[in-house]
Amino acid sequence: MKKTIALLTLAAALAAPMAAQAHRAWLAPTATTLSGADAWVGFDAGMSNQVFNPDHAAMRLNGLTITAPDGSAVQPEHAMQGQYRSTFDVHLTQNGTYKIANVMGGVVAGYKLNGEQKRWRGTAAEYPAALPQGATDVQATRTASRIETFVTLNNPTDTVFKTTGEGLELVPVTHPNDLVAGEAATFKLLNNGQPASGLDVTVARGGIRYRDNPEESTVTTGADGAFTVTWPEAGMYWLNASVRTEGQGAALGSNTSYVAVVEVLP
Incomplete structure (x- = not known):
């Protein structure tokens, strides 16, 4: 099995034109922790050379799903696709x-x-x-x-973290809406329901x-698929990992990727 990860270094940036590098997919909220009886959150989604900087193409949202704390589906509102980014709003009405x-x-x-x-x-x-x-x-x-992100109205809950057993999925040990600069956070990655061990994860601010x-930076998952990140500063972070396997005869190969966007507060 060949395990790969998108890793952009300063040396690579100097050695190759930006257009020649792999474009990064991201889905970024305007805020991740909110309070009150209800709230609105806006989202940008794009493909770009630098994370959260729309400069290449808008992301198609054909597979967009929004899951509320009670497990019900929520419809996006005010959706629009521009040249470099797609946007939509979500109305949070449940704690x-x-x-x-x-x-x-x-x-x-x-x-052939x-x-x-x-x-x-x-x-x-x-x-x-x-x-x-x-x-x-x-x-x-x-x-x-x-490609996913998480937002919380009032108190954080964990009902939306139920996995499907298909592809790469994140299982938080530390809640993704409870991240603080200078503190460590732990997550687990599963691949088709099994721990994704020895997998490199890129973390970019x-x-x-x-x-x-x-x-x-790059961190590597352990035997149980877990990895830990200590956030150096506050900001919005992009986490990315991928797994590729070659096909054998009639058996299909696979190319699986995962992206999470999380916010780290001061």
Whole structure:
């Protein structure tokens, strides 16, 4: 199994044009902890060279799900897709923690037809029946990505952290809306419901436009999938990990990624 992680260093930034580097996906709230009988939170979602700095493309929100503290689904409001970012609002009416996630998946296949190289993309349910008759040299990969963040109205709760057993998922040990600069926080990563051990996780703080130091670090999960981060400063942080496995014969390969955006308070 090949385990990979998106890691941008200052040396790489100097050695290669920004356009040549992998674009980073993020889903960022305007606030993560609120109080009162109800509250509104705005969200930006984009793909960019620097996290939280919309400069490449808006994120498509076809897989957007918003889960309330009681497990019910909440609809986004005032949604709009611009050139570089998508935006929407969420009305918080229940006490507790909400999960906002954009979950996408499918199958990507390369094959030859009449001597020409072709490419197909679709759902797992459509594969392989959707491939044309006569397709040869088929190489297929199942893809799964989860990009999420969390916001809390009044007291934090943990009902939204129930996992699905599909792809990479985060299980908080420390609540993601209770993060403080200078303190350690622990999380666990699961891959298809099992501990994701030995996996590198990139931690990047936003606001790189206003400083020279990229302020990125990499931590590695233990045997139980757990990793710990001590936040050096307050701010919005981007956490990213991925796992890639090669296909064997008729068995599909897999390419799974996870992104969380969390806010660290002073």
